[in-house]
Amino acid sequence: xxxxxxxxxxxxxxxxxxxxxxxxxxxxxxxxxxxxxxxxxxxxxxxxxxxxxxxxxxxxxxxxxxxxxxxxxxxxxxxxxxxxxxxxxxxxxxxxxxxxxxxxxxxxxxxxxxxxxxxxxxxxxxxxxxxxxxxxxxxxxxxxxxxxxxxxxxxxxxxxxxxxxxxxxxxxxxxxxxxxxxxxxxxxxxxxxxxxxxxxxxxxxxxxxxxxxxxxxxxxxxxxxxxxxxxxxxxxxxxxxxxxxxxxxxxxxxxxxx
Numbered sequence: 001x002x003x004x005x006x007x008x009x010x011x012x013x014x015x016x017x018x019x020x021x022x023x024x025x026x027x028x029x030x031x032x033x034x035x036x037x038x039x040x041x042x043x044x045x046x047x048x049x050x051x052x053x054x055x056x057x058x059x060x061x062x063x064x065x066x067x068x069x070x071x072x073x074x075x076x077x078x079x080x081x082x083x084x085x086x087x088x089x090x091x092x093x094x095x096x097x098x099x100x101x102x103x104x105x106x107x108x109x110x111x112x113x114x115x116x117x118x119x120x121x122x123x124x125x126x127x128x129x130x131x132x133x134x135x136x137x138x139x140x141x142x143x144x145x146x147x148x149x150x151x152x153x154x155x156x157x158x159x160x161x162x163x164x165x166x167x168x169x170x171x172x173x174x175x176x177x178x179x180x181x182x183x184x185x186x187x188x189x190x191x192x193x194x195x196x197x198x199x200x201x202x203x204x205x206x207x208x209x210x211x212x213x214x215x216x217x218x219x220x221x222x223x224x225x226x227x228x229x230x231x232x233x234x235x236x237x238x239x240x241x242x243x244x245x246x247x248x249x250x251x252x253x254x255x256x257x258x
Contacts, residue, residue, distance in 0.1 A: 026102070026130055029056030030143045033132050036061045037139060044073040045112055047122065049159045051147040052222060053229060058148040060122055062112055064095045064138040073120060073155040075112040078140060080105050080129075086184035093131075095138050101131040105142060106187060107194050108169060109151070120153030123165050125198070126191040146195035161219055168198045175248035182247050189244055192234050196241025197248075199227045204245075 031048075039046045040063040050058035068074035078093040083106045091105075110122045127144025142148065149159040151166060176183040186194070202223050206213040213220055230238050 026141075027057060027128055027143060027145075030128075030130065031057075031059045031061060031141055033130075033134075033139065033141075036141055037134055040137070040139065042069070042071050044069070044075050044114075045120070045155075047148060047150060047156075049147050049149050051149065051159065051161060051226070053226065057127075057143045057145055059144075060110065060124075060142040060148050062140045062142075064093075064140065066095060066136050068115065073112070073118075074114050076115050077113045079109075079111040079113065080124075080142075081108040081110075082106050083187035086187055088183065088187060093140065097131065097133070097138065099133045101129075103129050105129045107172075107191070110142065110148070118154060120155050121151045122148050123151045123162055123169065124148045124191075125194040144191050146191040160222065164202065164216075164219065165198060168201055171201075172248060178250065179248060185247055186244060189240055190237055192230065192237035193240035193244060196230055196234075196238045197244040198241075199223055199230065200238075200242050200245050203227060 036046075039061060043063070045060065045062045047060040048055075048058055062075050062078055064075055064078070076094070080091055080093070081088050082091050082104065083089075088106055088108065105124070105126060105128070107124060107126045110124050111119050113119050124142070124144060125146035127142060127146070127148070130141040130143065132139050147159075147161070149162040149165060150156045151162040152158060172186065176186070189197075206220060
């Protein structure tokens with residue numbers, strides 16, 4: 001596969017979040033295009049959850065091709081979420097599009113679907129999407145400073161923690177429905193702030209229930225390490241995550257007079 005460098009400026013696709021100015025370039029530590037193309041030579045996708053933390057960014061790399069290879073899972077579409085005017089909006093990505101593009105993607109489920117409508121799924125706290133058209137293949141790189149966890153599908157297993165994050169996302173959806181302004185605050189947050197909110201919530205649940213903590217000690221130990229890492233390295237995101245968690249809680253009912 002030949003990698004062609006296109007001189008055209010980067011085009012943003014869809015609404016983007018904070019820090020998403022066109023032409024800002026890939027985040028430091030992103031998987032490079034040549035490496036992504038090499039990994040996809042005989043595969044339809046490759047993912048690195050980055051949990052346990054082993055580098056600056058997690059990634060999911062997907063190849064969209066006009067003709068199935070029949071060697072691995074052959075993605076036809078990618079379904080993901082973006083922030084648009086303070087709301088979460090579903091987006092669909094297929095083969096057609098610009099030569100190169102970069103944009104933000106938001107938190108939630110990320111799915112790749114083949115021509116038979118078979119789906120592999122991940123859970124993400126958001127990040128940056130980099131696209132390049134290489135020959136007749138669109139190479140899509142989803143990169144994030146927070147984990148991107150496998151969450152089912154015929155071509156992969158579940159990552160440790162995926163089910164717990166899925167439950168946390170479900171509780172966020174409830175807060176969006178009932179807490180005024182919460183969705184705007186959540187979509188404006190950084191991926192690490194959203195991840196910090198999850199870690200703080202998990203810690204709180206562990207402290208509230210010995211049974212909960214003992215149910216999966218390996219996950220508890222792993223997320224304790226993650227919490228300490230972010231506290232030490234990204235205290236602003238940790239504080240923002242704590243604020244998100246507080247905003248998601250229902251207001252205490254006012255005391256009724258006797």
